[in-house]
Amino acid sequence: MPAIIVGLDGSPASLAAADWAAGEAAQREVPLRLVHAGDPLRPLYAPFAGVPAPAAIDARREWAAYLLHEAESRLTQRHPGLRITTEQAEEQAVPTLLTAAADSEMLVLGSRGLGTVAGFLVGSVALAVVARAERPVVLVRGGGHAEDEHLPDAAGTGSITTPYRDVVLGLDVEDPADTDTVIEFAFAAARRRATGLRVVHGWNPAATYGYGAVLDAGLNAELAEETRHALSDVLRPWKDKFPGVEVRAQAVIGGAGRHLVHASRDAALVVVGRTKRHASLGGRIGPVTHAVLQHASAPVAVVPHD
Incomplete structure (x- = not known):
C-alpha cells in the first residue's frame, strides 16, 4: 500500500509537516513513513564543532536515529492505529526524497513560516523537490497548527x-x-x-x-x-x-x-x-x-x- 512520506530534519517546520502528514495518513487510512536524509561523511576531512570527524559522523547518525524514534513515538501516541515506519538515509536530501516519493501517495515537507499571514520561506531542498517530483508534494508552514485548518468555534x-x-x-x-x-x-x-x-x-x-x-x-x-x-x-x-x-x-x-x-x-x-x-x-x-x-x-x- 502506498504510504505518505514526510521529510524530517528536526526543524520546527519539519515537525509540523510530520503532524500534518500523520493526520492525512490517518484520514486516508494509509501508512506513514518518516525519512531523514543527510550525508554523514560530509565532515569526514575536517573537525566538526571541535570533535574529530569519525566521532562527529557517529554523533550525526545517533542524532538522526533519535529524531526519528522520538517523532515516531509522538505520532503513535496521537494516532494509535496509524502504521508508522522510519528510514534513515545517508545520501543527499533531494535525490533521497524524490526516490522515496516516487511510489508514495504524497510527499510532505516543512517550510519555515514568515509570520502568521506572510506565508512560506521555501528552501532550496523544498523547491528542488517540488520542481522535479512525479507525485504530489505538500508544503506545511512552520508554526501552523491543526486547528488552523478548522473554522473557529462559537x-x-x-x-x-x-x-x-x-x-x-x-x-x-x-x-x-x-x-x-x-x-x-x-x-x-x-x-x-x-x-x-x-x-x-x-x-x-x-x-x-x-x-x-x-x-x-x-x-x-x-x-x-x-x-x-x-x-x-x-x-x-x-x-x-x-x-x-x-x-x-x-x-x-x-x-x-x-x-x-x-x-x-x-x-x-x-x-x-x-x-x-x-x-x-x-x-x-x-x-x-x-x-x-x-x-x-x-x-x-x-x-x-x-
Missing part, C-alpha cells in the same frame, strides 16, 4: 472539532484534460474533510484579444461570461463524480496567484498544479505556483500533471 477560538475550512483550487482551464489529476486531488481532499471547494481561475482578456479588449466594457462582459461558462463546463463532470462537495467557482481578471494567496488565509489546503516539463537545468515551477508557495498561509499541495 467563542472565536481555534478548535479541531469544528468543520474544516474550504479547500482552495487554482485551476487553469486552457487544457482541462491535462489538469484532471489536479482537479481530482482537490475534490477528493474536500470530500475527505467534508468541506467545500473554492475554485479560482485567473484570466486576462488582453492576452487573448489584445489590449483593445481591456477598453471595451461590452466585450469584457462577454469574455467574462464565456470564461465562467468554460469554467463551469470543466467542473461539471467532477461535481457529478463528487456530489457531496459544494463548489464555489470564480473567474478573476489577472494572475490567479495573488487571489489564491488571499484565499489561503481562510483555507484548510490550497491545491495548485505543476506541468511535468523538465527544463535543461531541472524541473520548472510556474509563476502562479511559485507565488502561492512563497506567500500562502495554509498548507499547499503541488500536484504534477502531464
Whole structure:
C-alpha cells in the first residue's frame, strides 16, 4: 500500500509537516513513513564543532536515529492505529526524497513560516523537490497548527472539532484534460474533510484579444461570461463524480496567484498544479505556483500533471 512520506530534519517546520502528514495518513487510512536524509561523511576531512570527524559522523547518525524514534513515538501516541515506519538515509536530501516519493501517495515537507499571514520561506531542498517530483508534494508552514485548518468555534477560538475550512483550487482551464489529476486531488481532499471547494481561475482578456479588449466594457462582459461558462463546463463532470462537495467557482481578471494567496488565509489546503516539463537545468515551477508557495498561509499541495 502506498504510504505518505514526510521529510524530517528536526526543524520546527519539519515537525509540523510530520503532524500534518500523520493526520492525512490517518484520514486516508494509509501508512506513514518518516525519512531523514543527510550525508554523514560530509565532515569526514575536517573537525566538526571541535570533535574529530569519525566521532562527529557517529554523533550525526545517533542524532538522526533519535529524531526519528522520538517523532515516531509522538505520532503513535496521537494516532494509535496509524502504521508508522522510519528510514534513515545517508545520501543527499533531494535525490533521497524524490526516490522515496516516487511510489508514495504524497510527499510532505516543512517550510519555515514568515509570520502568521506572510506565508512560506521555501528552501532550496523544498523547491528542488517540488520542481522535479512525479507525485504530489505538500508544503506545511512552520508554526501552523491543526486547528488552523478548522473554522473557529462559537467563542472565536481555534478548535479541531469544528468543520474544516474550504479547500482552495487554482485551476487553469486552457487544457482541462491535462489538469484532471489536479482537479481530482482537490475534490477528493474536500470530500475527505467534508468541506467545500473554492475554485479560482485567473484570466486576462488582453492576452487573448489584445489590449483593445481591456477598453471595451461590452466585450469584457462577454469574455467574462464565456470564461465562467468554460469554467463551469470543466467542473461539471467532477461535481457529478463528487456530489457531496459544494463548489464555489470564480473567474478573476489577472494572475490567479495573488487571489489564491488571499484565499489561503481562510483555507484548510490550497491545491495548485505543476506541468511535468523538465527544463535543461531541472524541473520548472510556474509563476502562479511559485507565488502561492512563497506567500500562502495554509498548507499547499503541488500536484504534477502531464
